[in-house]
Amino acid sequence: MKSWHRYAITLVGGLAVGLGAAWAITGRGLADGQIGNGPWTTSLGFGTKATDRVTRAMVARAGLLALPARETVYWSATTDAAGAPLDGNCRYRLSGRPLDARWWSVTIYDEAGYLVANPANSWSVNGANVALDAEGEWRVTIAPAKPADGAWLPAAKGQPFHLTLRMYNPGDGFRAAPTKAVLPSIVKEGC
Numbered sequence: 311m312k313s314w315h316r317y318a319i320t321l322v323g324g325l326a327v328g329l330g331a332a333w334a335i336t337g338r339g340l341a342d343g344q345i346g347n348g349p350w351t352t353s354l355g356f357g358t359k360a361t362d363r364v365t366r367a368m369v370a371r372a373g374l375l376a377l378p379a380r381e382t383v384y385w386s387a388t389t390d391a392a393g394a395p396l397d398g399n400c401r402y403r404l405s406g407r408p409l410d411a412r413w414w415s416v417t418i419y420d421e422a423g424y425l426v427a428n429p430a431n432s433w434s435v436n437g438a439n440v441a442l443d444a445e446g447e448w449r450v451t452i453a454p455a456k457p458a459d460g461a462w463l464p465a466a467k468g469q470p471f472h473l474t475l476r477m478y479n480p481g482d483g484f485r486a487a488p489t490k491a492v493l494p495s496i497v498k499e500g501c
Contacts, residue, residue, distance in 0.1 A: 349393070350385040350475060350493050383411075383488065385475035390496045396472060398426070398465040400501040401453035404435075404473070406494035407446055412479035413437060416494065418452065418463050421470050428464035435461055452496075 344351045389395055390402060404416060415436035418426045425433040440448040440461050450461040452473075465471055475494065477484070484491045 345489050347385070347489050347491060347493050349387040349389045349391060349496055351387075352383055352385045352488070354383065354488065381479060383477045383480050383484075385477070385493065386472060387475070387496055388472045390498045392498065394498065395470055396452075396496070397501065398454060398469040398471055399467055400465075401451060401455075401499045402465075403449060403497045403499050404452055404463070404494050405447055405449040405497075407492060408437060408442070408448070409477055409493070410481035410484040410491060411437075411477035414475065414477045416450070416463070417474045417476070418465065419472050419474060420466070421472070426464065426466050426469065426471055428466060430456070430462075430464050432462070432464055435463060 344353045387396070396402070413436065415434050417434040420426050435450050437448075440450060442448055448461075450463055451457040452463045452465050454465050454467045456462050456464070473496070480488075
């Protein structure tokens with residue numbers, strides 16, 4: 311074998327190993343260095359210059375287009391309140407009180423990070439389009455079948471999913487103790 315063949319094979323092999331390792335590291339999800347609050351996790355470093363390179367690469371790969379934490383906090387949930395993975399075959403109650411933010415939304419994504427395909431073309435709810443009940447709480451059903459009444463986020467049967475909660479311009483109370491803030495609960499009601 312000629313020496314340039316060995317160099318070419320070594321170069322291609324090195325690139326393959328390096329790119330594969332980078333892809334594996336950035337595909338772990340946005341879990342490193344995060345804070346938790348129930349099933350929700352976040353990093354207050356998203357969108358800041360202080361964020362390390364690996365987290366920046368993970369954010370870029372996830373397509374988050376993160377704003378700084380002083381403007382927006384992004385929470386992610388892959389499990390319900392009991393710690394079980396979110397499953398498109400099941401029905402969940404997503405509920406809470408108005409959040410300490412100027413505006414908020416919850417969006418449903420598939421495992422690949424895309425909006426969950428559904429015939430209703432509905433992927434998100436927000437503080438402006440969910441009604442409050444007599445106790446000042448809102449409720450959304452996440453399920454493959456539309457409930458008889460109330461807000462609904464369609465899930466896809468047989469497909470795991472995750473939720474992203476965006477809090478735009480979070481209030482001072484939230485900023486003082488984000489791990490103690492009251493965030494929406496995610497309760498499995500049945501499968």
